[in-house]
Amino acid sequence: MIIHKAEENYLKAIYSLTTAGNSEVGTNILAEHLSTKASSVTDMAKRLAEKNLIHYTPYKGFRLSDAGRDIALQIIRKHRLWESFLVEKLSFKWYEVHEIAEQLEHIQSEMLTNRLDEFLGYPKFDPHGDPIPDKNGVVAKLNTIVLSELEIGESAQIMGVKDSSAPFLQYLESQQLVLGTRLSLVERFPFDQSLKLEVNRQDTLTISQLVSKNLVVQRL
Amino acid sequence: MIIHKAEENYLKAIYSLTTAGNSEVGTNILAEHLSTKASSVTDMAKRLAEKNLIHYTPYKGFRLSDAGRDIALQIIRKHRLWESFLVEKLSFKWYEVHEIAEQLEHIQSEMLTNRLDEFLGYPKFDPHGDPIPDKNGVVAKLNTIVLSELEIGESAQIMGVKDSSAPFLQYLESQQLVLGTRLSLVERFPFDQSLKLEVNRQDTLTISQLVSKNLVVQRL
DNA sequence: CAACAAATTTAGGTCACCCTAAAAATATTT
């Protein structure tokens, strides 16, 4: 069965919107996520249901079928492997790679994907700290929290981001908050929930709640 | 201006059919080359002419415009760089890479193309011996001939192939006729124009005219 | 629970790309 690029993008979007809590996605939310219109989503939903890639009852939202989830995971695998390639081998910055990986994730060749994986040394995480599904679609689970959940005095290491927009990633880099950076929480200001951090055991830095809610860390 | 994947493939096809002698391509030849129908080609010709990528007068054939040629050369550049990447870095065989490169050549990011070029060490030729256009679309000229044109007693080095189908490339590999191989012409049998070669200064090998006409070599 | 608001689907249209079959233009042969 041929799965088109647009279909792959829908499956990927449904996947990321459903794993974030809710098990069903609505038409409007999906439309917004894909920068398209609700009617187009309904259109596509019929095609995907026809191909047994999603479960769909009109007015009731969509849910991935097992086949649909498999495809979504393979796309995500390819996306994250290519992002790793771009950063590790071609010296791209982590905030420059998303759009290119959006294109590369649709290249069809299992052999290519697996060779790339091998070439990169079977990485478990991409440059944003997101886990890379293996060739069977198995995703490594990680004991991570968002920085805003850290307690005063605790230390943590930056593992990734919730928001991977270029402006946010550039901001992080300007503050030396890159992947792997170690930090500890010095103080929380109740007024606006901003946080004072000690970074790399030397500098201190204050960040807003918006930032702390979008930074994924692992307790040390 | 947005140039679609299908349009890029037409430009590439027109380019390779025109540089091979004739300066104009006809509808049927192009249709066959692209595995499509003549009417579809006419259809596309109108769109490409509309975008000033080709010169087109009905019934008179097509010719690339300067803008069209620039695009064709960039696609070919990307195709050959990706083929080099697959062979050099991911250990693909030279006869396995064509279909994958057909997909990768449409990835849009000048930065990616240039970084890839750098990563590969600015190669001048791809694994099939075809020259890789540089970022300005300049193609290295090479003083090559097909093996069938070699004279008795002359030596040469394999630079590439005219036919890059997997069966032919696999045949070559089985006979140790890989890129860079040095050979000299021992004898030509007038009966069927088959050739007796000495390969790598040790083995001798007899090849048919079909093979000798599809092997590109450089005199030594 | 009726009335309104929000979410979703349907109806009908566009665009890129491809198709078949028929018509028209060009090339070749007698």
Place this chain on the structure above:
DNA sequence: AAATATTTTTAGGGTGACCTAAATTTGTTG
């Protein structure tokens, strides 16, 4: 040069993926 063959274009359709505007269903609230 007329007849035939070949090449190319036009006419009319189909599909995937999108759109706007109008209907419909579902959810919320007075």
